[in-house]
Amino acid sequence: MKYYELAIKGLYLDNLIFQSESEISPLSEVIVDLKTRKNCKAIVLKQCEKPSFTTKDIKEITPLSLSKEQFILAEFISYYYSTKLGFILSFFESSTPYKCEIFKTQNAPTLSPKQKEAFNFLKQEQNALLFADTGSGKTEIYITLIKEYLEKGQQVLLLMPEIALTPQMQKRLSLYFEEEFCMWHSKISKKKKKEYLEKFNEGKVLLVAGARSALFLPFRNLGLIIVDEEHDNSYKASNKPYYNAKDLALFLGAKLNIKVILGSATPSLTSFYKQKHFRLKGTFFESKKHFLYDESDLSLTPMLLNELEKSLKNQKQAIIFLPNRANFRQILCKDCGSSIKCPFCSIAMSLHKKKKMLKCHYCNFSAAIHSSCPSCNGTMLEAQKMGTSELCELLQNAFSEAKIAKFDRDEITSIKKLNNILKDFNDCKIDILVGTSMLAKGHDYHSVDLSVIMGLDEFLMRPNFRAREECLALAMQVAGRAGRKGEARVLLQSKNKAFFETYINDYDTFLQDELVFRKGLYPPFKRLLRLIIEDENQARAKKLCENLALKFKELKSVELVGYGACGVEMIHLKFRFYILLRSHTHKNLIKIQEYALNFPTLSADIDPIDFS
Known part of the structure; x- marks a missing residue:
């Protein structure tokens, strides 16, 4: 009888030992039965000594296995993100060993x-x-x-x-x-x-x-x-x-x-x-962009309408970026100042007029539109922070003959819809395309002579060390969708004209300036680890957060950057607290990550990008 150490695919378990009469190569996929689950896929890690306890038989040896590349990657993910190997292996597709065919291509691009x-x-x-x-x-x-x-x-x-x-x-x-x-x-x-x-x-x-x-x-x-x-x-x-x-x-x-x-x-x-x-540098086709600034609050201003009218008169197309979906991102009570929040998350619900409902964009809870404030019963309710749906309505009222379409997650729910709307736009069946950051993701629009960028000021002011970088990159990506050939205009509606004017045409200078800003504090010079505590009991979550923060503060290998309630304090009825740690090397953070994950209410995000 031979004994093998296995990682059970998809389960958050330590590796287990099973037995078999057969000789099985490492990385082979096998089928085993657990006490509570039958026909589990597992990966053979190595042959081992007979253990002191009774072992079960390997039920089946499949013809599939993991490649060397896959296993090296899986082991690294398990180590770096402090996760059980078996759980990680469920991401990987097994195959039979094969040799690649050589593929001869007929065409090649002509490079400048x-x-x-x-x-x-x-x-x-x-x-x-x-x-x-x-x-x-x-x-x-x-x-x-x-x-x-x-x-x-x-x-x-x-x-x-x-x-x-x-x-x-x-x-x-x-x-x-x-x-x-x-x-x-x-x-x-x-x-x-x-x-x-x-x-x-x-x-x-x-x-x-x-x-x-x-x-x-x-x-x-x-x-x-x-x-x-x-x-x-x-x-x-x-x-x-x-x-x-x-x-x-x-x-x-x-x-x-x-x-x-x-x-x-x-x-x-x-x-x-x-x-x-x-x-x-430069563009494959000659193109020239003119940058215009509308220093207004988020709204459909005369300047914005005028620029859209120019494009429509010249039979050109326009794209408009807005970070918010729905009609409005929140409903505010003018009597008490409260917003109508999701009962399960500490976030304002968005107004969807077409579906006559309020919806939470975190947990998808929806409710009928309120006629009075849940906090004070006041009836002076005001919709704030316009979204893509509302903007489309306003534009259709302003340009009744124009063909206007929406391009966001509410609208694009399948590959077929994505393909259709992009085809319609490039076939000039749509005059104005209104969307979220999906607009910026590498699409090639042929006849766009105007890119409008709205609502980025709030994005720029987020409490995130990457806010300036992400905001500028997004603005430049949206701007880059206009004037792929010929001249184009980019209209930024922002009260931060100085920032955009300095960098929108000079990302190289921004990178150099940003390096100075981050030196000694943030990546790429330091590594970060964000620990999140989520618990239905607020006091218990807060206490654990404070106790761990005080413990980590004593360590010389890491620096405690901050701790406390998260920006979005509750999601799915769980209260959220964070601890942010900084170190010059990932090794110190991984040790803390491994220790912290012993607490069932805690998750760890090494190299975080989300700080909400």
Whole structure:
């Protein structure tokens, strides 16, 4: 009888020991029965000595296994994010061992001299950042690099933010690689996923374009990872474990000699500081932008209406960015000053007039629209902080003949809807497209001569050390959707004209200035760990937060930055408290993370980006 240590996929358990008569290779997938659950998938970690306790039989040995790349990544995630290995392994797709076919491409992009220079620089570096202006042709550089690896029989992963997996990128890849690539993201069907995994088992998948989950696919000869729009926050998972796919790609590259290319027109400060970069300036097509400022509160002003009218008269299109969904983000009582809050979360509910309801955008609780204030019974209720739905209504009233559409999470609920609205816009069936940050995610709009940016002042003033960086990057990304060819206008409605005027056309200077601001305090110079306590008992949560904070304050290896109630103090009827710690190395923070996770009400986010 032989004995094997197994990690049970998907369960938050320590590794377990099972027995089998068979010789089983490490990383093989097997089926076992637990006391409370039957037919569990598990991964064989190693053969071990006979334990002192009675062991159960391995029920079945499947033909599947994890690749070396997958296991190295899984072990690192388990260590860095202090999570059980079995739980992490549920993210990974197993496969049969296979050899990759060589793929010969028929076409190749024609690169300009500047693009060739960028391409040659990236070829020489193991890790590098392509800092390329919007419209400078970085996709053509990516494709030229991808082509070289596929023709050597090596696999390539092109990571993109989820919403950027549009027909546009699929179309560009199809020009050069026909149908010999996979698109992998959360909205593809189970049938399509099964089809792609079968192709992996046959060695026919060399190129994958996908969202962050594509990193867990069964690659066995991965040579190149490209992280496009590397600044985008959607690479960071918003639930446990709070992994960052960009960081994992860089780890995998360093560990397995895989080339990793990061790309962005507005790179994150950390990537800019840590990676060698090539600066690709200018646009592939001649384009010129004029920046206009409307120093007003959030509203549909005469200046804004005038600029929209110009675009409509010239039979051009406009896009309008607004960070809020719904009609209004909150209902305020003028008598007592309270907002109508969700009963389960300490957040104001948003007004959705079309559905005649108030909705919480944290827990999705909805209720009928109130006629009086729940706090004081006052009837003087006022809707505040306009959202995309309200803006569309106001615009339709102002321009009755114009075709206006909405582009946010309330509207885009499927890939089909996403494809249809982008096609309609590029076919000029829509005159004005109103949306949230989805507008900025790498879409190529052909006939836009006006980008309007509204509501960023509140975003800029958030209590987050990355607020300036994220706000400027978002503004520049939205601005970059206009004037892909020819002249365009960008209208910023903001009372922070000085900030935007200084940097909106000069992200290089912003990065240098921001490095001075962060030095000695925040990433990329320091590492952060955010601990979150969530408990239905407010006093108990507060006490634990204070006790741990005092304990950590005594440590010399870390610095206590702050602690207390979270900005959003309650979600799903659980009170939330935070502790923010800082250190010069991740090792000190991981030790604290491992200790802290012994408390059942506590979660840990290393390298946090969300501070709400």
